[in-house]
Amino acid sequence: MADLTADEFAQRVIDFKLLEHYQVDQIWSELGSREVSLGEFQNILLRKELLTNYQVERIVKGLRTGYFYGDYKALYMIGTGTFARVFRTVHKDTGKVVAAKVLRRRFSEDPKRALQFMTEGELGKGLRHPNICPIYEVHSETSMYQQGTNYFLIIEFIEGQNLRDLLRIRGKFSPKEATQLMIDITSGLAYAAERGLTHRDLKTSNVLISARGRAKLVDFGLAAFAEQVSEDGQASNPRTVDYAGLEIATNAPRDDSRSDIFFAGSIFYHMLSGVLPLNETRDRSERLSAGRYLNVKSIAQVAPDLPRSVASVVAKAMETNPDRRYQSPGQMLMDLKMAAKRLEMGDESAAGEIRGKIEAQNEARIAKQFEGYNKTIMIVESNMDMQNVLRDRLKKYGYRVLVISDPQRALLRYAEDASPADIVVFSAIDMGEPAVEAFNQFGSDAETKDKPAVLIIKERQKAIREAAELGENRAIMTMPVKVRELRKLIHELLKDPLSEEDEDAEAEAETA
Template sequence: MATTRLAEYIGRVLGGRYRLVAPIGTGASAHVYLADDVKLRRRVAVKILHPALADDEGFLRRFRAEARAAAGLNHANVMAVYDWGEEADGPFLVCEFLGGGSLRSILDRGTRLTPSQALLVGLEAARALDYASRRGLVHRDIKPANLLFDDEGRLRIADFGLARALAEAAWTEPSGTLLGTARYASPEQVRGARLDGRADVYSLAIVLYEAVTGRVPFVADTTMGTLMGRLEQPIPVAPELGILGPIVARAGRPDADERLDAVALGSALQSAAGDLPPPGRLPLAGIAALDDTQGRLDADPTELGLPVPPSTTQTSATGAPTVIDMSPPEHGAATPFGHGAATPFGHGAG
């Protein structure tokens, strides 16, 4: 996708109804655009996958099946998938637009979450993972870039189904890759074993550890060293985590049979909430437009073996962030985000 200039897509209409407005994210396998749904008159996010995938029948079959499954998910903490389609330039997904940005964007600014804030993030994510697991879905790529927020700070998990579809794609990056982000992959993913929802819990435990401490455990100088370091060791108990430390360690045990599942993780977090102060409002990063020379790359690329790209920030000629208009189109249609304030401990959909 590096050969495709982001600006070339602006103004195009996909599927006869999704007019691309501005690029808002890019990674190894896809570009993401803010778009207008001209039929329903609302803002949406459109993820355009790599053009090489358009001719991959194995991927397209899995992509169609996973897109349908993801579209059937209806949970307060799962990003809604509205539509999907295929164009000459590659398949695309249409999702709800979330203006609060990602956890990755928060962390890339040097901000760390308090234990109370991390607990709320973990609780909402655990509820979403439990919901998906009960429906037979394993995410396989839980990482800060896939934890998004609406304008009020409510968490949504993005990209359910996409990691599994990419696993069956013949296309890889030139260097050759394995699926699953190295820094957040579970031991069973490293071993190539059968996965269930506990693999996602492990990845979430890594995310919570990083969100509070600013460090990712087991990171080594090489991808292989990063992967091998977690096969026998539990996630360490960091003092910064406080009361969350033992919970994160239990969610990060290398043996899935000894690990908390999503239900148990949610229960443990809920029990710990009474011993923590209420969470402050999350320091949301928001969304900024990208150009062709400075993009907000996914610092946790889905494919293993890729170098972690530098984090860059889009700026205007004056040095100020280039912020796109997040308001709905002038016709005044309701935006797909804004489902109420972030839930305090003990409230929200289960």
């Protein structure tokens, strides 16, 4: 085949819709001649970032596909896995940068697998949490230039790297860093678990660390896309084999939700010690061996200087008896928050150095300070004194508080940001009808109807009470409002009820 000329290359760029005619003409004008080498023409396009090396290579080969996924132009490949390839892409009109996870051809040709991929993607679209990489769109499309159908997900593009690569560079993390990352990971797991979803493919390569140092989980539910594990544990995805091996070795039910907790503990173990708790092997029979899971060295043996608070979390998460393991990610999350607080307070003592009574007192104090951890409350209140009271008293329990005086501006925040707060408290004390109208609109709008909300009213505001549209996640409180009762109601609406607090006599007396 004859060598490709710069002119022929330029025509392909236009034919493949990578650039418009006028953009190519501008390049020719800048070069001052069409009598240039292919390499010179390619270099100016690359230098001006009009094309990427990935695109150039495909153009030279004459490949007409792989440049666009829906409305998104593929810039380059950023990762490849068992089932899919991931590309950095940019929306052709808005310039928004996202990632496209594209199902491999051998799976897209199987209708059952393709449907499962799409179904799992649709499930993942419903997950919106700071520690879960969101799925924005789920697509299938055909092209006249290729056989079959492309199946792909449009997901958030995260500037950073995965935890596996970071551990290869760093070796291990300090207890404080590892615990904060583990709080992120477990927060995402807990959020999904509340919605009936487990991960089933938890490993360091499925944890992305953003440029800000926060952890985000990827590939929720996509482990189910692997070849289904048969009763003898046969599967094509190594991590699916690991989950099967763990459940067989520990006599746990198949697809046990607590298996995610074991592998979360395994990640924590690795981050803290720099040592993999499970020996790495590609051999399926070795991965299924019971001894691989039952004979893991304790974290205290491997890293005896670790603080007791974090070592105990690892130990409980990796209990081989699933009934003694944390029963939910939420339970593990609570212990991680307490461990983080102890580390922050400078408590890095080894096991046995803290008396039980002092430890119990510390736990009660830390639990109080962390009651509102990772929870944001939006207060819609026009009275400045009331704003200050609610803000100060809720912050004391660890809540993040956003205060807005205009109810319509509060609704606008949700239109601009999908989830600025976990719950909204509308106060009709001074605002009256505008507050209840916003409360009702918040409960009827498609984007916010599932978000919990509270309406605070005066006893004599009977018309406001009658106008309020209540529901399972919407409630009214009547003045005077005790902060403890407000906190209790907030947690009930968030499906996270408060435990009995022996030390809360002071809060009981606090009224707004």
